[in-house]
Amino acid sequence: MNFELTSEQxxxxxxxxxxxxxxxxxxxxxxxxxxxxPDELIREAAAxxxxxxxxxxxxGGSNLSRFDRVLVHQMLGRSGFGFAGAIAAHTGIGSEALVxxxxxxxxxxxxxxxxxxxxxxAFALTEPGAGSDAGSITTSARRQGExxxxxGVKHYISGGGSAGLLTVVARTGSAGSKELSVFxxxxxxxxxxxxxxxxxxxxxxxxxAELIFxxxxxxxxxxxxxxGKGWRAATQTLMEGRPLVSARCIGACERLIEIxxxxxxxxxxFGRAIGEFQGIQFMLADMATRTEAARWLTYHAAxxxxxxxxxxxxxxxxxxxxxxxxxFVADCALQIQGGSGFTAENPVSRFYRDARITRIYEGTxxxxxxxxxxxxxxx
Ligand SMILES: Cc1cc2nc3c(=O)[nH]c(=O)nc-3n(C[C@H](O)[C@H](O)[C@H](O)COP(=O)(O)OP(=O)(O)OC[C@H]3O[C@@H](n4cnc5c(N)ncnc54)[C@H](O)[C@@H]3O)c2cc1C
Numbered sequence: 588m589n590f591e592l593t594s595e596q597x598x599x600x601x602x603x604x605x606x607x608x609x610x611x612x613x614x615x616x617x618x619x620x621x622x623x624x625p626d627e628l629i630r631e632a633a634a635x636x637x638x639x640x641x642x643x644x645x646x647g648g649s650n651l652s653r654f655d656r657v658l659v660h661q662m663l664g665r666s667g668f669g670f671a672g673a674i675a676a677h678t679g680i681g682s683e684a685l686v687x688x689x690x691x692x693x694x695x696x697x698x699x700x701x702x703x704x705x706x707x708x709a710f711a712l713t714e715p716g717a718g719s720d721a722g723s724i725t726t727s728a729r730r731q732g733e734x735x736x737x738x739g740v741k742h743y744i745s746g747g748g749s750a751g752l753l754t755v756v757a758r759t760g761s762a763g764s765k766e767l768s769v770f771x772x773x774x775x776x777x778x779x780x781x782x783x784x785x786x787x788x789x790x791x792x793x794x795x796a797e798l799i800f801x802x803x804x805x806x807x808x809x810x811x812x813x814x815g816k817g818w819r820a821a822t823q824t825l826m827e828g829r830p831l832v833s834a835r836c837i838g839a840c841e842r843l844i845e846i847x848x849x850x851x852x853x854x855x856x857f858g859r860a861i862g863e864f865q866g867i868q869f870m871l872a873d874m875a876t877r878t879e880a881a882r883w884l885t886y887h888a889a890x891x892x893x894x895x896x897x898x899x900x901x902x903x904x905x906x907x908x909x910x911x912x913x914x915f916v917a918d919c920a921l922q923i924q925g926g927s928g929f930t931a932e933n934p935v936s937r938f939y940r941d942a943r944i945t946r947i948y949e950g951t952x953x954x955x956x957x958x959x960x961x962x963x964x965x966x
Contacts (some may be wrong), residue, residue: 596658599659604662637678646695665842676793680745708750709753713743719953724758726800729759730814734807756769766815768817842938878912888901900958
């Protein structure tokens with residue numbers, strides 16, 4: 588398989604890279620401290636079309652290929668996971684189900700405003716009692732005439748506190764069954780409220796929230812797809828999101844390698860640049876090798892998706908490998924910086940904290956291994 592990029596793809600990457608490096612990265616300390624992304628950065632991201640990459644052109648998006656979305660997310664990862672998370676929750680898991688199984692009226696109602704970033708979306712599956720075992724969610728949806736009543740609690744929902752539209756997975760069948768359904772919930776619907784914003788150690792700027800549904804009234808026309816067929820939509824959503832997580836990991840690794848090589852050339856100890864010591868060179872070599880391998884796995888998985896030949900285990904391999912590679916690369920980058928890497932003002936310490944989430948969300952490393960293992964045993 589050949590991953591030579593076209594001039595259009597290189598220019599797409601260059602535009603996002605310049606925005607991230609020149610506009611976002613210098614403001615990450617402020618974003619982390621305030622847990623807020625400045626409005627002008629959101630406007631600039633919207634002007635670049637970043638909110639519309641997964642939305643069909645007829646609704647105002649650019650509907651990039653899976654591969655090109657990976658390239659965009661790779662560049663977003665260069666500033667870590669705080670700002671990038673805000674774009675990712677919206678263009679990845681937040682819009683996937685609406686784009687793939689929404690009817691034309693639902694799409695017409697929401698997608699044009701989502702493409703411009705005016706309406707930002709989030710995806711709510713996880714609950715206090717149901718994380719990796721997402722099929723055991725207990726948030727229920729009971730039909731009553733022309734509406735459903737939703738009851739339950741979701742938590743750890745990226746951007747859930749500020750989203751203008753939530754794709755919510757709820758149980759319409761009996762406990763223990765996989766009869767789930769997916770609903771589009773607007774925060775103004777009666778019976779919905781945001782609970783606590785949950786403080787995290789990293790990916791700051793795009794807080795996670797608890798969402799509470801108390802006889803939340805959702806019109807029947809806001810059900811996505813058929814009743815009881817939501818499990819497939821939920822797993823498909825996660826499968827589409829995973830290559831984008833992998834891509835952000837690769838971008839973060841690349842940035843860390845740049846920072847580390849610059850530092851290794853500049854920092855002198857024992858009368859010479861630390862980059863002249865083999866111990867440092869070996870770390871840099873392993874960082875680059877793992878990043879390159881993660882890139883190939885991710886590009887391969889995205890290419891197969893574009894060709895309609897997506898392999899869930901290939902997607903899991905890419906997510907598993909890229910997130911573990913980032914953990915390694917962030918650890919080495921911090922080591923190369925010595926004490927300065929441990930200071931809060933050094934961006935490497937931010938990447939080190941942010942890296943930790945990528946082995947947890949959109950399926951932990953253990954769940955990726957289960958998917959790969961089961962595929963192997965199925966033969
Ligand atoms: C910052 C952040 C953002 C998030 N954003 C969203 C979001 O936008 N929407 C959303 O719906 N959710 C979101 N989540 C939730 C996230 O997807 C879950 O945290 C994740 O799926 C793990 O679930 P859990 O935390 O309940 O851990 P658990 O499932 O309780 O797992 C605990 C440990 O047990 C392991 N484990 C569990 N089952 C097995 C098994 N069968 N075999 C081996 N090991 C196992 C896990 O790998 C883990 O190590 C977010 C979480 C965080 C922290």
